[in-house]
Amino acid sequence: MPNAGKSNNSVTETLGTVHRRNVLGGIAGGLVASALPQLHTTASASPARHDMTPNPRDFIVVGGGVFGMWTAWTLQTSGHSVTLIDQWGVGNNLSSSGGETRLIRTEYLGNRLYTGLAWESLAKWKALSDRSSLPIFHEAGALYLYRHEAANITESLHLQAQMGIPTQRIELNDLVEKFPQFGYDDIQFGIYQPTMGALMARRSLHLLEREFLAAGGQVVQAKVLAPKSGASLDTVRTSDGQSFSADSYIFACGPWLPKVFPDVVGDRIKATRQEVFFFQPEHGVDMFDVSRMPAWVDAHEDDLHYGFPSIENRGFKIALDKHGVPADPDTMYRQVSRSGEDAVRAYLRVRFPALADRPLSESRVCQYENSASGNFLIDRHPEMENVILVGGGTGHGFKHGPAVGRYVSELALNTLEAPEPVFGYDQHAVY
Numbered sequence: 001m002p003n004a005g006k007s008n009n010s011v012t013e014t015l016g017t018v019h020r021r022n023v024l025g026g027i028a029g030g031l032v033a034s035a036l037p038q039l040h041t042t043a044s045a046s047p048a049r050h051d052m053t054p055n056p057r058d059f060i061v062v063g064g065g066v067f068g069m070w071t072a073w074t075l076q077t078s079g080h081s082v083t084l085i086d087q088w089g090v091g092n093n094l095s096s097s098g099g100e101t102r103l104i105r106t107e108y109l110g111n112r113l114y115t116g117l118a119w120e121s122l123a124k125w126k127a128l129s130d131r132s133s134l135p136i137f138h139e140a141g142a143l144y145l146y147r148h149e150a151a152n153i154t155e156s157l158h159l160q161a162q163m164g165i166p167t168q169r170i171e172l173n174d175l176v177e178k179f180p181q182f183g184y185d186d187i188q189f190g191i192y193q194p195t196m197g198a199l200m201a202r203r204s205l206h207l208l209e210r211e212f213l214a215a216g217g218q219v220v221q222a223k224v225l226a227p228k229s230g231a232s233l234d235t236v237r238t239s240d241g242q243s244f245s246a247d248s249y250i251f252a253c254g255p256w257l258p259k260v261f262p263d264v265v266g267d268r269i270k271a272t273r274q275e276v277f278f279f280q281p282e283h284g285v286d287m288f289d290v291s292r293m294p295a296w297v298d299a300h301e302d303d304l305h306y307g308f309p310s311i312e313n314r315g316f317k318i319a320l321d322k323h324g325v326p327a328d329p330d331t332m333y334r335q336v337s338r339s340g341e342d343a344v345r346a347y348l349r350v351r352f353p354a355l356a357d358r359p360l361s362e363s364r365v366c367q368y369e370n371s372a373s374g375n376f377l378i379d380r381h382p383e384m385e386n387v388i389l390v391g392g393g394t395g396h397g398f399k400h401g402p403a404v405g406r407y408v409s410e411l412a413l414n415t416l417e418a419p420e421p422v423f424g425y426d427q428h429a430v431y
């Protein structure tokens with residue numbers, strides 16, 4: 001089990017080539033379970049730690065976003081000892097995994113890797129949702145709107161048919177009838193996935209955290225300092241003077257990964273500022289509710305908008321997927337711009353006219369952590385043999401959390417059959 005101690009030696013306690021737009025374009029400071037929302041796992045279905053693992057090992061996971069949390073959960077519930085450290089706690093509001101909802105889809109324009117990861121993940125998200133007192137997954141469906149035929153749209157349909165993923169092409173006349181909420185002026189057809197939908201982002205991470213704690217995992221709220229270079233890592237130190245040691249370390253620091261490893265990651269991952277808007281539909285109008293419409297992606301080549309119906313009365317959510325200006329996740333201004341709101345309203349006037357003048361009910365500013373290729377970075381540190389780097393979610397990572405957790409765990413345990421070349425450190429260029 002990983003050890004935690006003050007660096008002054010006073011012992012404290014013992015603790016545990018696809019761009020998104022291209023593809024669719026208890027110690028002091030420790031977070032305790034009682035601080036979490038009263039979300040609970042259905043007792044009978046709750047996964048417990050599997051104590052029969054022949055060679056249990058100690059891990060430290062730095063980062064409690066979707067990648068770090070699923071990795072920590074997977075390792076702990078497999079019988080290993082995991083301490084998860086996050087500077088502001090699991091699913092915090094500054095992280096890329098914070099906020100309300102994320103789209104899950106397997107429509108990746110024929111990309112077999114991400115289609116497969118999303119499909120694997122969907123089953124695990126559904127299982128988590130089944131264990132939850134509140135929904136983690138809303139099976140709203142997902143609709144993609146296309147202006148032109150393209151070979152990769154057809155390939156994607158074939159691939160998903162092969163994989164048994166329910167996916168239908170819907171012609172314009174049928175779209176108008178089935179989903180009257182949309183304006184279809186320049187749209188030719190849609191691809192509809194009835195079993196996809198919306199994941200409840202923050203809620204899901206808090207539930208995973210509770211299950212992780214119940215399985216014996218430890219969560220610490222502290223900021224890990226950038227490790228010094230070397231052939232392996234012995235200890236991580238935190239800004240409040242604690243130190244933690246384990247056999248292996250997994251850094252899933254999202255947009256902060258370049259700050260934790262400035263020399264090794266640096267400009268291989270760059271954060272951009274992204275604005276998200278929620279609009280309140282008119283009183284009595286329920287056509288934008290999750291019971292009536294799917295999550296959607298307007299697959300425009302340059303200005304890809306996507307959004308969600310109103311879920312749990314939060315309002316209709318919409319965002320532009322285009323990469324925003326470069327951003328520092330620590331200092332970025334987190335209020336939306338007037339120009340961003342005006343631009344979204346101009347889009348609504350065309351695609352959802354009934355919402356164009358509705359009140360803004362909520363807004364968020366978040367960051368994408370982009371790799372040059374849009375592929376995730378999941379690989380061993382090029383110098384430190386017991387360190388794994390995980391990042392580059394690039395605006396499409398959330399849905400893949402369960403599969404990434406499985407993949408990173410296998411990599412950490414040396415049981416991964418075939419590493420994905422595109423996740424390799426060598427494949428991630430400075431840009």
Ligand SMILES: Cc1cc2nc3c(=O)[nH]c(=O)nc-3n(C[C@H](O)[C@H](O)[C@H](O)COP(=O)(O)OP(=O)(O)OC[C@H]3O[C@@H](n4cnc5c(N)ncnc54)[C@H](O)[C@@H]3O)c2cc1C
Binds near residue numbers: 087089096256260400
């Ligand atoms: C606006 C927006 C919309 C999105 N929409 C979708 C979508 O619809 N579907 C989808 O699949 N994906 C979507 N994504 C992408 C997805 O949310 C991200 O890819 C994913 O959440 C990244 O998770 P992560 O765990 O890598 O990083 P994060 O969630 O940022 O987690 C990293 C964690 O590391 C911690 N940390 C960092 N440095 C340190 C340190 N030194 N010490 C301790 N802790 C540290 C941070 O506090 C943070 O909690 C969207 C992203 C944004 C911003």
